[in-house]
Amino acid sequence: MTIAEVQAPREPKYYTVKRHLLERIATLPAGSVVPTERELASELSTSRTTVRQALVELVAEGRLVRRQGAGTFIADPKITWPLHLTSFTEQAEANGFVASTTLLAAERVRAEGEVAARLDLAEGAGVFRIERLRLADDRPMAVETSHLSAARFPQLTRHIRRQQSLYTVLRETYGVVPVRAEELIATAPASPREATLLGTDPGSPMLVLGRHSRAASGEPVEWVTSWYRGDRVTFIADLSAPRP
Amino acid sequence: MTIAEVQAPREPKYYTVKRHLLERIATLPAGSVVPTERELASELSTSRTTVRQALVELVAEGRLVRRQGAGTFIADPKITWPLHLTSFTEQAEANGFVASTTLLAAERVRAEGEVAARLDLAEGAGVFRIERLRLADDRPMAVETSHLSAARFPQLTRHIRRQQSLYTVLRETYGVVPVRAEELIATAPASPREATLLGTDPGSPMLVLGRHSRAASGEPVEWVTSWYRGDRVTFIADLSAPRP
DNA sequence: CAGTGGTCTAGACCACAAT
């Protein structure tokens, strides 16, 4: 087997700017100020648009943060977020954070499309939709939207308003414990709503986690979609070799 | 616990365009043509830049593909890619694809920084760096860069040129089988090189997989970084509840 | 208030595909 030839790709100008900036910021500590977009444009003999294109990628990678009206700064390092079949609170604490939650919505809606399919329900069946903003050390980490069958978990919204932990409510009120889950991981641009909630920009890359969890009986328990800031989080999972 | 008020975020114009396009393309089959950027700009009374910003997000989400000189089209649906501790070839076949590989590089380099740390080696120790383009049904899926200790696996590059499967070489030649791994998952923009290899655009969002695998003895075997097209792939993993 | 990043425009030129 020989080694393939790869034609060197033509380098866009913004990428030259990006590499220049990467070198320049490599040794700066978090919080340092970076020159303004207009300064960089003039210094590098390019337009502000081109500089911004380079900055957008560096922000997407979690190297820089921009604050409107203030400036551009070196970002804090990324957080490593373990994927375990436990609640957000337990995951956060395993990671050394203090977890908190803001309830954004708790309502009864009709299941359609993917939600119905994931929960083994007919189209139009009643489901609860619970939307929560998850924070670690008071910094927004993720927007979570859970769907659960309304028939299987009557009065759920009432309980969830009194007790933040959904897994606790499921266990203590309904005697249900999720024991396994299928987890889907993708990337997608932030909508203006998620961006606002998470303090980032619309269109910035997110890590999207879909969790489809089941009880020991095989009964589907919940279908959750969580949006994490891709510039701040790296997921970590443990794998074992398949049984022979 | 009450429900938090969320101020409605101001909607950027490009997002209005995006929502308009989403509705418009919702029912179109894969491969259908979408109006040109200039047509959309005039039709929606906006600039081509703003239209392009909306298109960029729809491409990032895997809804559209653009081909320079040809036009913009509805994309094929995303592929679900299982994360198991098996080779790319086995993963592909479990998924119903025919896997193939192009060897891009197989060289001996010095370990530095993360590579040295992950392989429990001193800075500057010899390591093999093996870079491969992975294809499923002849479509490029991922660029994989593996690092392995040169002292532990002598003559590795010689073997890898004759036998594509690294795991086979490890097992048959060195008697080593990776049994567990830590897997890191993040998102990052494509570099021009990865973009060229994978047939996408520089800056487009990628799913980046880092795999740190160990043998039963606990000895680190390899450190692999794989870049997958975020617009074409969703990862899927199975989770079990933690042992009580 | 001055200066920052955020958004949008109008237009130029290039690279590439289809004809």
Next chain:
DNA sequence: TTGTGGTCTAGACCACTGC
């Protein structure tokens, strides 16, 4: 050759921060 998407420019105006 024509028309597509890809890149880049110069500049306008807005929203926000911090003095």
